[in-house]
Amino acid sequence: MMTSRLVRWIAPVLVFLIFTGVWDFSVRWFDLHKVILPKPMDVLYAMFQERWILLRGSWVTFQAAFLGLLASAVIGSSIAIVFSQSRVVRISFYPYVLFLQTVPIVAIAPLLILWFGNEFKTVVLVSCIISIFPVISNVTSGLISVNENLRDLFRMQSANRLQVLLKLSIPSAVPQLVLGLRISCGLAVIGAIVGEFFVGDRGAYEGLGTIITARQGNLNTASMIGAVIACALLGLVLLVFVNLIGTIVLRRWTKDVGFES
Amino acid sequence: MQVQSMMASASDLGSIECSGIRVSYTTRGQKREVLKQLDLSVPASTIVSLLGPSGCGKSTLLRVIAGLVNPDGGIVTIGGEDWSNSDTSKPDWMSFVFQESALLPWRTVRENVALPIELRGGVSKGNSQEQVARWLQHVGLGKSDWNKKPNELSGGMKMRASIARAMVTKPKILLMDEPFAALDDVLRSKLNDLLLKIAREECCTVVFVTHNIAEAVYLSDTIAIMARGQIAEQISIPFDELRTNSLRGTPKFASYFGQVSDILFRTALDT
Structure with a gap:
């Protein structure tokens, strides 16, 4: 038991060391220019030097991604509730919801910038658009696939539509919402960063995406890689955050024969 | 006069009359008749078990009585009133217990x-x-x-x-769909006793779907054995002694058990 737990920690660290070792060795061996690929230590140094810029950028991007995700949760769940109430509405609007999923965000981001400006709210919007689909589809299926026995239980009491929705369908769909948000949170970070690419450094905006575009202009590769690593860490933080909330919520909603059978 | 008739109907709230019930399901274009012209009469404050092989339509019948399935034909009368054509409201003196506790x-x-x-x-x-x-x-x-x-x-x-x-x-009527099927024997007999006690105290009519013969004999005033969407046979199970656990060992219990399993065996062979 002890050794397996130890291996769990040591093995990934070992992989990391080998990876950076090969990286460092390759740069020296092939004599690569630092614009093409800087050494790991250079990246670390650049990150340290720009730590405040990166931290501030991460915070801005985190806010954008978080608000985008929150908007997805609220708007997506509301749309799902409307969908669950009428088959006709569901059939009529579903193709356009699918459109949200299939439209390349890179293609419409410039349009959104045009309409809403080089601003924080545009970034939030991009993040929301890209992350809303999993919420809509998961919550809708959660709302319409309630356990038959529970449905009949409510019918036996002649419960009205609103009672069924509030006391049965919505609570039943909570695990599906958590599941949807887990998928969405990665997308929300991608959306925020893509949004920031397009906002660029024209506006008074300093997110991780704008930092990357700025460093690209300066050919400062080490600093760019540093920002990319910050993006990945940011995504991780948001994922851990959503998972934490999800676990707390799901502990109340644990499964049961009457629920999942 | 009027008061008297109201009194009478109040004490009869628990009675159930099914006549000519027909239900069919269509799956992938194939129509399958589940209940065929089924008649069943349950007097108030009695316990009736529906017994039969799986797929004989006993759960469907229970759901028709509950108003959860609308029959294609026939009339369900509960407490002297015809409820078969009312989609929304159901008699509010009826409760349902589901197979998984739900x-x-x-x-x-x-x-x-x-x-x-x-x-x-x-x-x-x-x-x-x-x-x-x-x-x-x-x-x-x-x-x-x-x-x-x-x-x-x-x-x-x-x-x-x-x-x-x-x-x-x-409720005056308790509808139960194989409620104790997933429990072990000891728990099952304990819950059988609980059910008998409650039904007696509350003067409840109970319609009890099961495939366990011993359970049906122990609980029921009448056992309705179903086969191919109809009531194949009905037997009443009178006991002079109180229904307690010691009843299960008596020769009379064994004789009812044998009688019911004979009928079940015979009707099941026909399918």
């Missing part, structure tokens, strides 16, 4: 039992809490279990909670 997993046991009162919204808060507590105690759930979630309870405990929830609205 408790809401996000609610505590107490909240689950309170649900029917909550949905009806009629009773004042304090009064309903009292009702809930009374039934929780009555079915044998200790105070320490009241605030637990269903997944923290054993199968037997869940079924007790489910029965409490069914009884909290003071």
Whole structure:
């Protein structure tokens, strides 16, 4: 038991060391220019030097991604509730919801910038658009696939539509919402960063995406890689955050024969 | 005169009359008749078991009585009134107990039992809490279990909670769809005794779907054996002695058991 737990920690660290070792060795061996690929230590140094810029950028991007995700949760769940109430509405609007999923965000981001400006709210919007689909589809299926026995239980009491929705369908769909948000949170970070690419450094905006575009202009590769690593860490933080909330919520909603059978 | 007729109908609320019930399902274009011109009469305050092989339509019949399935033809009369054509309202003196206890997993046991009162919204808060507590105690759930979630309870405990929830609205008719099928024998006999006690105290009519012969003999005033969408045979099971666990060892019990299993065997061979 002890050794397996130890291996769990040591093995990934070992992989990391080998990876950076090969990286460092390759740069020296092939004599690569630092614009093409800087050494790991250079990246670390650049990150340290720009730590405040990166931290501030991460915070801005985190806010954008978080608000985008929150908007997805609220708007997506509301749309799902409307969908669950009428088959006709569901059939009529579903193709356009699918459109949200299939439209390349890179293609419409410039349009959104045009309409809403080089601003924080545009970034939030991009993040929301890209992350809303999993919420809509998961919550809708959660709302319409309630356990038959529970449905009949409510019918036996002649419960009205609103009672069924509030006391049965919505609570039943909570695990599906958590599941949807887990998928969405990665997308929300991608959306925020893509949004920031397009906002660029024209506006008074300093997110991780704008930092990357700025460093690209300066050919400062080490600093760019540093920002990319910050993006990945940011995504991780948001994922851990959503998972934490999800676990707390799901502990109340644990499964049961009457629920999942 | 009028008062008298109202009194009469009040005591008969628990009676069920099914006549000429037809139900068919269509799956992938294939029409399958589940119930064929079925007639069944259940007098008030009696316990009737529906017994038969799986697929004979016993659960469907129970759901027709409950108003959860609309029959293609026939009339369901409950408490002397025809309910078969009313889609929305159902007699509010009828409760259903599902095969899996069907408790809401996000609610505590107490909240689950309170649900029917909550949905009806009629009773004042304090009064309903009292009702809930009374039934929780009555079915044998200790105070320490009241605030637990269903997944923290054993199968037997869940079924007790489910029965409490069914009884909290003071029904005159209790419809049960293989409620104890997933429980072991000891728990099953304990819950059989609980059901008998409740039915006797509350003067409840019980329609009980099962495929367990011993359970049917132990509980029922009448056993209706179903085959191919109809009632194949009905036998009444009178016992002079009280229905307690010692009844199960008596020759009379064994004789009823044999009689019922003979009929079941015969009708099952026909299919």
